[in-house]
Amino acid sequence: MMIKSKQLELTVTAKNYEEYNPQTFKGDDRFIECSAEYVLSHIEPVEFSFLPGRKFIVFDTETYWTGLPANKMPPSLVRRYIKSGSRDIPNDLPFCISLCDGKHSYVVYDDLKNRYAELRKLSDMLSDTSVEKIAHNTNYDCHMLANAGVQLRGRLHDTLYASKIARGNAFTHSLFDIAKEADGLYTWVDAEKTERKCYDPVLKFERMLNSYKAQYKITDYRQFPHELMTNYTGADTWNACVIFQYLYQLLQCVDGWEALYDKECAVGKIAYWAEREGIEIDPDYKDVLIPELTKEVQEAEEEIYKTAGRMFNINSGAQVASVLTDLGYGKHIKYNPPTEAMKAKGITRGNPCLDKFEMERLSNLGIPLVDLIQKFKASQKLLNTFAIKIYDMADSANRVHCNFNTIEAKTGRFSISSPSMQNMPRRKDARVRAAFTASPGWTLYDFDFKSQEAIVLAHYSRAAYLLEMINAGHDIHKATASIVYSVPIDEVTKEQRGDAKSVGFAVTYGAGAEKVANMTGKSVQEARSIIARYMKNIPEVDIFIKTANKVMKERGYVRTIDGRYIYAERGREYACVNYIIQGSSAGSTKARMVDIYKFLRANNYQSKIVLQIHDSLNGLIKDEEADELLPYWRWLQTERTLFRVPVSVDVAICKPTWRDKTDIDIPAVRPPQEMLDKMEAYDIWQEGIL
Numbered sequence: 001m002m003i004k005s006k007q008l009e010l011t012v013t014a015k016n017y018e019e020y021n022p023q024t025f026k027g028d029d030r031f032i033e034c035s036a037e038y039v040l041s042h043i044e045p046v047e048f049s050f051l052p053g054r055k056f057i058v059f060d061t062e063t064y065w066t067g068l069p070a071n072k073m074p075p076s077l078v079r080r081y082i083k084s085g086s087r088d089i090p091n092d093l094p095f096c097i098s099l100c101d102g103k104h105s106y107v108v109y110d111d112l113k114n115r116y117a118e119l120r121k122l123s124d125m126l127s128d129t130s131v132e133k134i135a136h137n138t139n140y141d142c143h144m145l146a147n148a149g150v151q152l153r154g155r156l157h158d159t160l161y162a163s164k165i166a167r168g169n170a171f172t173h174s175l176f177d178i179a180k181e182a183d184g185l186y187t188w189v190d191a192e193k194t195e196r197k198c199y200d201p202v203l204k205f206e207r208m209l210n211s212y213k214a215q216y217k218i219t220d221y222r223q224f225p226h227e228l229m230t231n232y233t234g235a236d237t238w239n240a241c242v243i244f245q246y247l248y249q250l251l252q253c254v255d256g257w258e259a260l261y262d263k264e265c266a267v268g269k270i271a272y273w274a275e276r277e278g279i280e281i282d283p284d285y286k287d288v289l290i291p292e293l294t295k296e297v298q299e300a301e302e303e304i305y306k307t308a309g310r311m312f313n314i315n316s317g318a319q320v321a322s323v324l325t326d327l328g329y330g331k332h333i334k335y336n337p338p339t340e341a342m343k344a345k346g347i348t349r350g351n352p353c354l355d356k357f358e359m360e361r362l363s364n365l366g367i368p369l370v371d372l373i374q375k376f377k378a379s380q381k382l383l384n385t386f387a388i389k390i391y392d393m394a395d396s397a398n399r400v401h402c403n404f405n406t407i408e409a410k411t412g413r414f415s416i417s418s419p420s421m422q423n424m425p426r427r428k429d430a431r432v433r434a435a436f437t438a439s440p441g442w443t444l445y446d447f448d449f450k451s452q453e454a455i456v457l458a459h460y461s462r463a464a465y466l467l468e469m470i471n472a473g474h475d476i477h478k479a480t481a482s483i484v485y486s487v488p489i490d491e492v493t494k495e496q497r498g499d500a501k502s503v504g505f506a507v508t509y510g511a512g513a514e515k516v517a518n519m520t521g522k523s524v525q526e527a528r529s530i531i532a533r534y535m536k537n538i539p540e541v542d543i544f545i546k547t548a549n550k551v552m553k554e555r556g557y558v559r560t561i562d563g564r565y566i567y568a569e570r571g572r573e574y575a576c577v578n579y580i581i582q583g584s585s586a587g588s589t590k591a592r593m594v595d596i597y598k599f600l601r602a603n604n605y606q607s608k609i610v611l612q613i614h615d616s617l618n619g620l621i622k623d624e625e626a627d628e629l630l631p632y633w634r635w636l637q638t639e640r641t642l643f644r645v646p647v648s649v650d651v652a653i654c655k656p657t658w659r660d661k662t663d664i665d666i667p668a669v670r671p672p673q674e675m676l677d678k679m680e681a682y683d684i685w686q687e688g689i690l
Contacts, residue, residue: 020208020228027227028205031105031234036121039099039106045131046102046241050249056157057101058134058241059126061094061144062233064220066112068092075397077147078276080140081418088418094119094144095222098233100241105234109226116148129154129686134244136160136175136236139272139404146276146689155685159244161264164407165257166250169557169567175239176203182246205232256563260587263562264407267590269684270597271404274610277620278399281435282657286391289431293383300376307369314373321352329367334358360518378429386432389419404612411583412564412590414612422613436658441623444654445630446661447637449589449615449647451476454504456581456588459643461544470645477501483537484530503534507545508581510574545577552576561642562587585615588639588647593617595679596636602682603675605629618654631669638668 032038045055063080073079073092081088096109097119110118126133126145132155135141145152163173170177209224209232218224224232251257305311308327312319321333336350354362362370394400405415416422424432438444454476458466469479474489481500482489502519506512516527535542552558557567558576560583568576593609596617600607607625611618617637621629630651639647649668652661670676 018204018208020212020225022225022227025227027231028234030103030238031107031231033107033109033226033230036108036118039108039122040125042104043099043101043106043125044103048245048248050245050252055131056134056241056244057099057131058237058244059100059141060098060135060233060237060240061141062096062098062221062229063091063094063144064222065090066092070393071396073395075395075399077395078143078278078401079393079395080143081403083417091144093147096229096233097122097145097150098237100234100237102241105237107230107234110148116150119145119148119150123151127151127153127688132157134159134240136240139268139275142272142689143275149690152689153686156265156269157244158265158268159240159247161268161407162244162247162251162261165261165264165564166247166254168410168565175236175243176206178243178247179239182243203235205235208232254563254565260563263587263590263594264412266594266684267406269687270593270609271406272689273597273608274612275401275404277608277610278395278401279436279610280439281390281394281398281400282437283391283394283398285435286387289387289435290383290391293379293387293431296379297376297383300372300379304369304372304376307372314376317352317354320354320373324362324367324369327369329362329369332362332365332367357515357518361514364518364521378425382425382429382432386419386424387435390432390435393419402611406590409582409586410566411579411586412560413582413586414589416611416613421611430659433659434657437656438620443621443623443626444610444658445619445621445626446652446654447617447619447633448650448652449585449637449639450650452585452588452615452647453508453581454480454501455645455647456584456643457504457508457541457544457577459645460548460580460584461538461540462644463538463540465538467645477504480504480534480538484533499530500534503530506531507534507541507577509578510576548576548580549573560584560587562591584642588642589615589617591642592637592639596633598682598684599632599636599671599675599679601684601687602678603671618658630666632671632675634666635668635670 034042043057045057047053047055070079070090077092080091082091083089093112095111096107098105098107099122100106108118108122110116125131133152134157136159138156138158138160142152142156159175159178160173163170163178167173167178167181170181205228209228212218212224212228216223221229251261301314304314308323310323312323314320321330324330324333334353336353338347338350342350359370359374363374390400400419402416402421403418405417408415414422426433436444455470458470458476465483466476466479469489470476475497477497477500478489478492480503481487481492481496484500484503485492485496487496499520499522502516506516506519509515513524513528513531516522516531517524520527520530522530548558552568552573557565558580559565560580562584564583564587566576566579566583589612593612597609599605600609605622605625607619607621607629609617610620619633634649634651637649650663651666652663654661671679
């Protein structure tokens with residue numbers, strides 16, 4: 001369906017501290033509660049002068065939780081979770097949609113009882129690929145529309161992505177804070193025809209809504225009065241429309257940012273489909289895993305109290321330090337400097353330092369209680385953070401639909417939450433991974449970038465020896481160990497390779513000898529010696545690190561290979577090398593994901609990307625496609641253009657479960673040119689969300 005366009009008058013909504021009173025409430029006449037038919041006959045997509053010839057509308061959904069437990073959720077509905085502190089707040093369905101064209105925000109209400117007949121009337125308009133769509137956290141709203149059976153096609157924009165690129169040093173990326181930053185660039189005219197700045201000290205309708213929410217203890221947004229909700233959600237889409245203009249023009253000011261933004265939007269669409277697909281879990285394994293871990297936690301706790309000679313709060317650093325002191329280990333405990341408040345009270349020593357790394361150091365000293373506490377916490381985390389949560393979040397088809405946070409980290413690296421897949425143990429204790437499996441006729445495969453970050457470090461440092469070894473097909477960690485220990489590469493031991501790998505990671509992350517000692521089990525003096533040999537024999541790395549630190553200190557940010565600016569946190573300038581390496585690795589991974597996704601879709605494969613974990617892509621491969629597709633996938637994922645040396649890919653089959661990984665020898669085969677041409681021509685924005 002084609003709909004006409006109209007130029008936008010640059011205005012933004014003002015909000016203030018008024019309380020909601022139904023007797024005196026005065027809404028904004030730009031925000032209209034109406035029917036779908038009214039929207040279709042009145043909405044006029046906006047055109048922006050900085051993007052000539054293109055038309056846009058802004059959308060947002062307001063949503064609620066059905067109250068159903070996850071295992072009662074039908075496969076057609078994908079539950080989304082909103083993080084609130086440590087809690088995951090479930091949301092299932094929309095009850096209204098707001099659509100803004102820069103002149104008005106139109107708000108249409110509907111519900112499940114009506115089978116969303118009203119919202120579905122908007123499908124033709126929302127499927128018009130000549131009109132681009134803008135939202136803030138777009139994937140969330142796409143899921144809500146898909147759950148209601150509302151189709152959406154065309155280029156999708158996300159003001160959250162734009163903000164994280166153009167405002168990489170911002171503390172928050174909320175619509176309110178971006179509007180505050182844009183103060184003075186745009187104006188709005190109030191009911192008295194007075195021109196005002198774009199930012200008013202508070203968001204009027206949001207303040208009203210939050211106050212009303214607290215007063216009446218509202219947990220379901222459907223309980224808000226329609227007139228208040230209409231103005232609240234209408235203001236959000238109105239402000240998002242204005243903010244998009246502000247942010248996009250910032251993107252246009254820096255070389256490479258528009259291309260980076262386009263890639264992030266494409267990856268967002270890929271993540272949407274991975275979230276929609278979900279990952280299958282074995283329901284029967286629950287009765288094995290959870291009782292087993294519960295028993296381990298209980299036994300570990302009992303052993304801790306027995307060793308300590310008393311009960312105490314295992315999660316209290318002060319109490320752990322007290323017990324260790326009583327047992328004669330107090331001299332090994334490090335303490336943080338006292339805070340200013342402590343100093344004012346005459347306290348000369350801060351709280352005990354018992355973080356993950358310090359506990360590892362104490363464990364390496366052979367303190368039995370520390371080992372038991374480490375075991376207890378590991379089992380407790382496996383049980384509560386992973387095992388129980390995974391099964392609590394599985395739907396009626398035994399599938400878990402994670403949240404893919406494609407641009408959450410400042411480096412652009414993925415994180416996956418609800419549940420946290422990337423933090424799930426994979427080496428020391430991979431039992432929880434055994435919950436994930438594949439249906440008959442399908443198999444999980446792991447496509448792992450081989451030594452990705454170490455190779456990116458070699459690229460940036462231009463270390464001639466390392467580049468030569470990589471090009472010759474040698475393992476980079478063995479090559480590093482060879483030169484550090486002055487032994488032929490084929491005589492490098494497993495321990496020497498591990499030491500070299502640990503040092504490489506340590507220098508990348510800005511860590512020192514103590515961290516390397518903890519990682520390798522060596523003394524600090526031995527670790528310091530290994531680092532010195534590393535820097536002496538590969539001097540280009542030391543030069544790169546010093547140069548990067550100088551650049552970060554002088555201009556406050558470093559730049560990744562695809563143009564992302566990553567800004568320094570005060571006191572963490574030393575992490576700049578990690579920012580460059582991790583950010584450039586993430587940029588490469590995302591580019592490879594886009595190609596693989598387009599290749600699969602363009603060539604009608606049923607196989608799909610289901611996870612991105614650390615340096616790996618996980619694919620759900622149709623068994624009948626495996627022989628042909630696996631070599632193509634490996635070739636497509638191999639990074640051969642961004643860096644001075646290629647980043648190759650190792651392939652493993654995960655059968656019968658994700659835990660059971662077995663490396664397989666798969667050649668990297670370039671697909672036929674016809675298939676690559678289809679990939680290049682494929683437009684993911686022509687796809688719908690259903």
